[in-house]
Amino acid sequence: MIRPRWEWALDDDAGTPLAAALSPAFTTQFDAEEWLGEHWRALASAGAAQARLLHDGTQATPTVELRKP
Structure with missing residues (x-):
């Protein structure tokens, strides 16, 4: 059985x-x-400004902004 693969791409x-x-x-x-x-806070500190959730390599949700308040 092949399971779905979800992962975040960071920009x-x-x-x-x-x-x-x-x-x-x-x-x-x-x-x-x-x-x-x-x-998200550690990712933003490392330079990530936005995250895209990928489902088997295709963007599945709107882009998420990673902004520190």
Whole structure:
């Protein structure tokens, strides 16, 4: 059985993908979103400005902005 693959692609302020910017792979969208919720501050500190959730390589949700308040 092939499981779905969910992962985050991270971009900088200019929309350029960050080097090695994919998150771990997840088997559910919920797990992927929970991971981003736990790690977005560290990702933003590392230069990520936006995150795109990919489902088997295709963007599945609108882009999420990673802005520190």
